[in-house]
Amino acid sequence: MSAIKQEIQEYISILPDNALMALKPIITLLVAEEPLVETDLTDEEKSIILRGRTAYAKGDYVPLSEI
Numbered sequence: 001m002s003a004i005k006q007e008i009q010e011y012i013s014i015l016p017d018n019a020l021m022a023l024k025p026i027i028t029l030l031v032a033e034e035p036l037v038e039t040d041l042t043d044e045e046k047s048i049i050l051r052g053r054t055a056y057a058k059g060d061y062v063p064l065s066e067i
Helices: 003-014 017-031 042-057
Strands: none
Touching: none
């Protein structure tokens, strides 16, 4: 078993059931044969993504370490 798999299994073994229920949909998507990638974005969604990328490039964001 790889080190990362072992590490993840150790985390899972100590999580309460309610946390596991929250993770279940994410894990289900990750193990699906075909990745879920949305390709039919609206013009509004594309604009929002572009604004976010522009702001990020300018450093206009709050780092996770400060939250």
